[in-house]
Amino acid sequence: MKYTLSFWDTLIRTAGFAYLVLPTTVRAQSCTPSTTTSGNCTRGRFANLGVVIDRIGVVGTEQCYWDGPPPIDPAVTLPAYNIPRGSCALIARHPTQSWRFGLILPPANQYKRRFFAAGNGGFNGGINWPDLSFAPHYGAAVVGTDTGHNSSDAGSGPQDGMQWAVDATKRTNWAYQAMDGAVHFGKILTNAYYGTSLEIKRSYYSGCSTGGRQGLKHIQRHANDADKMDGVIITAPAWNLKEMLPNHMAAAIANLHRQADGTITTTPILQRPQWINLTAAAFTICDGKVEGSSSINYNPDGDRVISIDDCFSGNETAYSESLRTVAPGLTDEQRAAAVAIYKGLVVAVNGTSTTVFPGPPPGGEADWSFTLGPGLEATFDQGLAQYWLADARGGTPWAVNNWDKIYKDGLTGKEWVYRESTRAGSTISEPTADDFAAMTNYGGKLMLYHGTADGVIPVASSNRLHQEITNVKAEGDWFRYFQIPGMHHCSWWPNGALNVPYIDLSFPPWYIATATQPLYLGSPKGYGVPSRDNPPDPAYDGIQAMIDWVENPAATPPASLIATAFNGTTTVVRTRKLCPYPQKAALTGSDINDSSSWTCTTV
Ligand SMILES: *[C@@H]1O[C@H](CO)[C@@H](O)[C@H](O)[C@H]1NC(C)=O
Ligand SMILES: *[C@@H]1O[C@H](CO)[C@@H](O)[C@H](O)[C@H]1NC(C)=O
Ligand SMILES: *[C@@H]1O[C@H](CO)[C@@H](O)[C@H](O)[C@H]1NC(C)=O
Ligand SMILES: *[C@@H]1O[C@H](CO)[C@@H](O)[C@H](O)[C@H]1NC(C)=O
Ligand SMILES: *[C@@H]1O[C@H](CO)[C@@H](O)[C@H](O)[C@H]1NC(C)=O
Ligand SMILES: *[C@@H]1O[C@H](CO)[C@@H](O)[C@H](O)[C@H]1NC(C)=O
Ligand SMILES: *[C@@H]1O[C@H](CO)[C@@H](O)[C@H](O)[C@H]1NC(C)=O
Numbered sequence: 100m101k102y103t104l105s106f107w108d109t110l111i112r113t114a115g116f117a118y119l120v121l122p123t124t125v126r127a128q129s130c131t132p133s134t135t136t137s138g139n140c141t142r143g144r145f146a147n148l149g150v151v152i153d154r155i156g157v158v159g160t161e162q163c164y165w166d167g168p169p170p171i172d173p174a175v176t177l178p179a180y181n182i183p184r185g186s187c188a189l190i191a192r193h194p195t196q197s198w199r200f201g202l203i204l205p206p207a208n209q210y211k212r213r214f215f216a217a218g219n220g221g222f223n224g225g226i227n228w229p230d231l232s233f234a235p236h237y238g239a240a241v242v243g244t245d246t247g248h249n250s251s252d253a254g255s256g257p258q259d260g261m262q263w264a265v266d267a268t269k270r271t272n273w274a275y276q277a278m279d280g281a282v283h284f285g286k287i288l289t290n291a292y293y294g295t296s297l298e299i300k301r302s303y304y305s306g307c308s309t310g311g312r313q314g315l316k317h318i319q320r321h322a323n324d325a326d327k328m329d330g331v332i333i334t335a336p337a338w339n340l341k342e343m344l345p346n347h348m349a350a351a352i353a354n355l356h357r358q359a360d361g362t363i364t365t366t367p368i369l370q371r372p373q374w375i376n377l378t379a380a381a382f383t384i385c386d387g388k389v390e391g392s393s394s395i396n397y398n399p400d401g402d403r404v405i406s407i408d409d410c411f412s413g414n415e416t417a418y419s420e421s422l423r424t425v426a427p428g429l430t431d432e433q434r435a436a437a438v439a440i441y442k443g444l445v446v447a448v449n450g451t452s453t454t455v456f457p458g459p460p461p462g463g464e465a466d467w468s469f470t471l472g473p474g475l476e477a478t479f480d481q482g483l484a485q486y487w488l489a490d491a492r493g494g495t496p497w498a499v500n501n502w503d504k505i506y507k508d509g510l511t512g513k514e515w516v517y518r519e520s521t522r523a524g525s526t527i528s529e530p531t532a533d534d535f536a537a538m539t540n541y542g543g544k545l546m547l548y549h550g551t552a553d554g555v556i557p558v559a560s561s562n563r564l565h566q567e568i569t570n571v572k573a574e575g576d577w578f579r580y581f582q583i584p585g586m587h588h589c590s591w592w593p594n595g596a597l598n599v600p601y602i603d604l605s606f607p608p609w610y611i612a613t614a615t616q617p618l619y620l621g622s623p624k625g626y627g628v629p630s631r632d633n634p635p636d637p638a639y640d641g642i643q644a645m646i647d648w649v650e651n652p653a654a655t656p657p658a659s660l661i662a663t664a665f666n667g668t669t670t671v672v673r674t675r676k677l678c679p680y681p682q683k684a685a686l687t688g689s690d691i692n693d694s695s696s697w698t699c700t701t702v
Contacts, residue, residue, distance in 0.1 A: 132164050132188065133157055139292055140187035140204070148291055150284045153199065155189040158182045164201070164228040179228035181625025183209060183235050187292065190226065193280055198247035198272050200281035201226035204240045204292050211238025212300040213646070214289055216282050216317070216328070218310020218614065220589075222261065222273065224248035229618045230310070233626035237635065237642055239303065240292075242285030247272025261482030264524060270487075274528035275316045282317065282326045301649055304331040305642065307589035307614040308556065311336025311547075315530035318545070322537035330649040331538075332641060333547045334614050335556050335589055338564055339456070341525035343556065344483055345517045346444035346456035347470050351479035352502050353439040354471050356432070363499050367476065368436040373429060374464035377437055380426040381461030384418065385410040405460045405551055405558050407441045415442060418461075440467070443557075446517045455517070456560070463554025466587050470555065484512075488519040532567035538577065544648050544656070545578045546641070548677075550586025550609060558582055565680060579656045580680040583609045590619040608664035608675040611641040621668045629669045639663060639674075661694045 133156030136142070140157045164179040182188065185206040192199040204210070215234035219227050227243045234241035248263040263269045282302075290298050304314040311333040321327045337343055356366040369377075385404045404410060411417035419438050422429060429437070443458030459466070470479060484497035501512030510518060535545060545568075549561040565580045572578075585607025610616055612628045612635070622629050628639045635643035639661045648654045660677040673692035676684045678699035688696025 133159050135159060138187075140189075145189070145191070145288055145291060148284065148287050149194075150191040150288070151194055153190040153192055155187065158184055158186040158188050158203075164188060164232070179232035179625075181236075182232050186235055189288075191284065191288065193284075196247070196272070196276070196280065197269065198277035198280055199226065199245045200242055200277075200285060201228060201231060201245075202240065202242045202285050202288055203231055203235050204289060205235035205238065207293060207297065209235070209238055210240065210293060210297060212293075212297055213237065213239035214286055214299045214302045215239040215241040216278070216285065216302075216304045216306075216314075217241055217243040218278075218304070218306020218308075218313045219244065219246050220308050220310060220615075222246075222250070222264075222309070224250040224263065224273075227310075230306070230614055233612075233617050233642070234303075234305075236624070236626040237646060240285070240289040240299070242281045242289075244277040244281035247277040261478060261486040264482075264486040270524040271527060274524065275313070275320060278313045278317055279320065279326070282321075286326065301329045301646075302327065303642075303645065303649070304328045305334075305614045306332075307334035308337050310334070310614055312338050312340070312528065312530065315535065316528070318538050318543070319530045319534040322534065323541055327538070327541060328543060329541075330544045330645040331546070332613055332645050333545065335549045335553055335558075335561065336547070336564065337556055338530055339560060340529050341520045342444060342456040342517075343560070344487070344525055345446075345513075345520045346458075348479045348483050348516060349444050349513065350440045350467075350470055351476035352499060354436050354476060355480065355499070361503065363502060365476075367471065367473075368432055369440075369467070369471065370473070371468065373433055373437075374467050376426045376428055377422075377464045378462060380422055381410075381464070383425050384421045385461050404462065405562075406457060407438070407461050410461065440471075444517070446514060457557045457563075459554040459557050460552060460559075463552045463557075463587060466554025466591065469588070484516055487525075488516060488523050532564060533571055535568055536572035536577075539572065539575070543577065544645065546581070546645055546648075546657075547579070548581040548583055548611075548613070548641070550583045550588065552585050552607075553588045555588040562680075574656075574679075576656055581660060581677045582680055583611075583662060583677060584675070585609060589614060590616040606664040606666060606672045608662040608673050610663045610665060611639065611660055611677070612643075613641040620665060623668055628663055629665065630663060630671050659699050 132154065134154060135156050137157055140155060142152050142155055145152050164182065182203055183205050187204040189202050190199055191202065217227055217230040217234065224246050226245045231241045231243045248269045286299060304317060306314045314331050314333050315336055315338055317328060318331055352363065354368050356364045356368055358364060407415060407418045411421070415438050418441070419434050422434050422437070441458040441461065443454050444456040445452055445454050447453070448455065469475070480499045481497065503511060503513070506512040506515050508515065538545065547561060547565065549558045551558045561580065568578060586609035590609070610620060610628055612626065617626050620629070624632060626632065627635045631639040637643040637647045641660060644657045644660060648656060659679070661674050662677050663674050664672040666672045674694035676694045676697035676699060678684050681702055682699045683702055684697040685700045686696060687698040690696045
């Protein structure tokens with residue numbers, strides 16, 4: 100059986116702000132994790148190392164791993180597959196704290212003394228087995244944490260009612276403690292397994308979204324200790340949570356119908372059919388230059404559209420007016436809600452109206468299912484304020500109708516939420532750009548990348564991160580940032596999901612094998628770029644590019660990467676050059692579908 104697109108689509112739409120992958124095909128496998136112990140893959144091998152082994156087994160015919168009963172927790176409903184046979188897979192937990200981690204140890208003859216840590220997604224609590232499964236193919240042991248809570252728990256609610264967030268310990272776990280522990284003990288267990296002659300030589304991190312935030316937080320907290328990372332690949336990080344979470348809340352509330360007296364109802368204004376129309380309209384209004392009507396967001400060389408401001412020089416009214424013409428099916432209320440969402444979070448900062456978080460790009464509306472999908476606005480308009488902010492700080496229960504009114508301390512609900520967010524769990528979770536350059540003290544490398552059509556975390560957010568990092572220390576040979584034209588959040592592109600033919604068949608090239616991508620693609624081997632995986636080609640494969648950058652003494656940072664688009668899982672539709680920001684790709688050859696026709700140029 101193949102899981103179909105509609106299976107995943109339904110899962111994500113019903114289950115929520117999910118792990119954020121939407122594979123077109125993922126092979127179903129028997130999902131009974133092995134408990135067969137043998138060789139060094141035994142409890143005894145890991146005795147007295149500071150953690151309790153909950154489950155252990157040699158990966159055999161049962162190749163499938165997940166961490167909960169589907170489909171309750173979307174973090175863990177996607178099976179990990181194609182873990183190399185003979186690997187030792189285990190779950191360990193801290194004896195007194197609430198976090199657990201998963202660890203996969205490839206067979207000794209495939210082990211290249213590399214250690215990987217993989218990140219999580221959203222607020223999900225659960226071991227992210229799918230994103231653990233590719234690292235062993237690069238000769239790496241790999242660890243991933245459950246973040247210290249269980250999103251499936253009745254007490255927590257599916258992804259999440261956020262109820263767990265009233266617990267300060269669980270907030271700290273989610274913020275960094277669970278990842279700290281997973282890496283720390285993961286390294287100890289790995290060295291115990293392979294023995295001193297095969298001690299870990301190099302450590303890597305890969306994660307998207309929350310996983311990106313966790314990786315940045317890890318760099319910040321481990322500037323030079325045994326748990327440091329030599330190579331870190333960060334995708335679309337949710338790094339500036341204290342602005343992002345209120346923004347997502349504002350978007351959810353902007354999408355709720357207000358009665359004539361201003362009362363905010365639970366009726367959504369924009370739903371899936373309108374997102375599709377907004378995407379189609381954006382392709383018309385903000386048309387790019389290179390590939391005709393479908394080039395928006397992935398125009399590689401020109402005026403890249405990352406905000407509605409880019410379409411009409413900052414004139415939102417003009418965008419709304421254009422929508423009226425191009426998408427006549429939308430009502431005034433729907434257009435107003437859309438423009439409010441596109442605008443991002445605008446609050447008064449010291450009396451001046453300021454955009455503190457950028458809105459999503461036009462063309463990325465399919466991603467709105469992750470924040471505005473049926474039932475999800477509840478997480479963002481209620482759960483965040485109720486559990487992440489209000490209860491957590493001993494306040495009175497939140498009601499969405501506080502949003503526009505004076506709520507507390509002379510602030511409207513919106514202003515209060517923004518202020519509280521700069522004080523509550525967001526700040527302990529948030530990495531600070533000042534600290535990343537410390538990794539240069541030991542020769543660490545950082546690669547950041549972000550899809551320009553990301554409708555969950557806008558690429559403008561990573562532009563700001565890039566700015567903040569380079570304000571502290573120039574890129575030199577330690578840091579590179581790539582934008583991936585046309586890519587949505589982490590790896591997602593709504594092929595087939597929108598039923599808009601010219602959009603669905605445009606296949607923007609983004610595939611570089613990093614966090615969530617092999618799973619999304621349904622990569623037949625479970626890792627790599629299928630057209631370039633034997634062996635993984637560092638020109639095409641971002642993981643291999645990072646490994647080479649770290650391990651080759653003569654290596655320089657990747658001057659470019661080649662992204663691939665597939666029709667299905669193996670047929671290459673086109674390749675495209677990705678240039679380190681702020682360079683752009685210029686068409687210097689004749690075939691737009693061939694990366695060799697593109698040259699990186701300084702703007
Ligand atoms: C277990 O690990 C040791 C190294 O500590 C190695 O010499 C031995 O061959 C391993 N045993 C098996 C069955 O893999
Ligand atoms: C998470 O919670 C669910 C529902 O309570 C439970 O079935 C599952 O076993 C829990 N998972 C773990 C790893 O404890
Ligand atoms: C913005 O666009 C509207 C509608 O096209 C137009 O009436 C208005 O003059 C524009 N504003 C600015 C400042 O250009
Ligand atoms: C979307 O646009 C199509 C074509 O203009 C129109 O037929 C349809 O009614 C629109 N749908 C919505 C929900 O506005
Ligand atoms: C707002 O005012 C405070 C106190 O004067 C100051 O510390 C802060 O930097 C100001 N914020 C901005 C964004 O200007
Ligand atoms: C993708 O594959 C389908 C089915 O084989 C085919 O109909 C379609 O033309 C292909 N699209 C592209 C852009 O190659
Ligand atoms: C590029 O690929 C697209 C999709 O397969 C195709 O429609 C187009 O003709 C190709 N362009 C060139 C120049 O080959």
